[in-house]
Amino acid sequence: xxxxxxxxxxxxxxxxxxxxxxxxxxxxxxxxxxxxxxxxxxxxxxxxxxxxxxxxxxxxxxxxxxxxxxxxxxxxxxxxxxxxxxxxxxxxxxxxxxxxxxxxxxxxxxxxxxxxxxxxxxxxxxxxxxxxxxxxxxxxxxxxxxxxxxxxxxxxxxxxxxxxxxxxxxxxxxxxxxxxxxxxxxxxxxxxxxxxxxxxxxxxxxxxxxxxxxxxxxxxxxxxxxxx
Numbered sequence: 001x002x003x004x005x006x007x008x009x010x011x012x013x014x015x016x017x018x019x020x021x022x023x024x025x026x027x028x029x030x031x032x033x034x035x036x037x038x039x040x041x042x043x044x045x046x047x048x049x050x051x052x053x054x055x056x057x058x059x060x061x062x063x064x065x066x067x068x069x070x071x072x073x074x075x076x077x078x079x080x081x082x083x084x085x086x087x088x089x090x091x092x093x094x095x096x097x098x099x100x101x102x103x104x105x106x107x108x109x110x111x112x113x114x115x116x117x118x119x120x121x122x123x124x125x126x127x128x129x130x131x132x133x134x135x136x137x138x139x140x141x142x143x144x145x146x147x148x149x150x151x152x153x154x155x156x157x158x159x160x161x162x163x164x165x166x167x168x169x170x171x172x173x174x175x176x177x178x179x180x181x182x183x184x185x186x187x188x189x190x191x192x193x194x195x196x197x198x199x200x201x202x203x204x205x206x207x208x209x210x211x212x213x214x215x216x217x218x219x220x221x222x223x224x225x226x227x228x
Contacts, residue, residue: 002026015062016187020171027167028160062185069185085110086118086180089125090132097128115196117188120180136177143170149215158214165207 002025010018030039054063064079072080072087089105092098101107103125106114114122124132143166150162169192176191178184190200 002029013059013062014188015058016175016189019187020168020175020189023171024164024168027171028164031163031167032160065185065187069182072182082112082118082186083182085112086121087182089121090181093125093128093132095129097124097126097131100126102126117176117186117190117195118180119195120177120191123194136173139173143173146211149211149218152218153214154218158217162211162214165210169204169207 002021006018006021006025009021026039026042054066058066068075068079068083072083074080076084085105089103089111092105093103098104103122105111106122106125111118111121120132120135123135127134146162146166146169150159150166153159153162172189172192175184175187175189176195179186179189190197192200192204
C-alpha cells in the first residue's frame with residue numbers, strides 16, 4: 001500500500017519526500033513484525049537497482065545533485081555553491097560559535113534557503129559545535145520519549161502509529177543534517193520544528209498529535225482501571 005503514495009509523490013516530481021515515505025513505510029513494517037529476511041532482500045534489491053535508477057529514472061538535475069554531493073567543487077558557482085557555503089558556515093562556527101546574529105555566512109546571505117532547509121547551518125555557525133550537539137541531543141531525547149510512548153501503547157495500532165510518527169521525524173532530522181553538511185545530496189527536506197514553513201510545521205504538529213493521542217489513551221485507560 002505504501003507503493004502508491006510513494007509513486008505519486010515521486011511523479012510530481014519530489015524525490016526527497018518520496019524516499020522519506022518509502023523509508024517510513026519500511027520502518028513501520030519492521031515495527032509491525034516483518035521478517036528480517038524480507039527486509040534484507042529489499043535492501044539488497046534497492047542497492048542492486050540503484051545504478052539503473054540513477055541512469056534511467058532520475059532526471060538530469062537530480063543526477064547533478066548526486067554528483068555535487070560527491071564533489072561540490074566541480075561547480076563551485078553553480079550546483080555546488082550552496083553546499084560549499086553551508087560547509088564554510090558550519091566550519092567557521094568552531095566549538096562555541098560566532099554568537100547570536102553574528103555569523104558572517106548567514107547574516108550576509110551567502111547561504112540560500114537559510115531560513116528553511118539550510119537553517120542548521122545558521123545554528124552551527126552562530127552556536128558552534130556545542131550548540132549543534134545540544135540540538136541533536138534534544139532531538140534524541142524527544143524521539144526517545146516518543147518511542148517510550150509507542151512501546152507503552154495499549155493497542156497495536158497505537159504502537160505502529162506512534163512509532164511511525166517518531167521514525168518519520170527521525171528520518172527528516174537525519175536527512176536534513178546530512179544534506180546541509182554535504183554527506184547526502186540536496187533533496188529539499190526541512191528540519192522539523194525549526195525550519196520555516198507552514199506545511200512542514202503542520203505535518204510535524206500532526207505527528208505530535210498522534211503521539212500525544214496514544215499517550216493520552218493509555219493514561220485514560222489507567223485512570224479508569226484505577227492503576228494511575
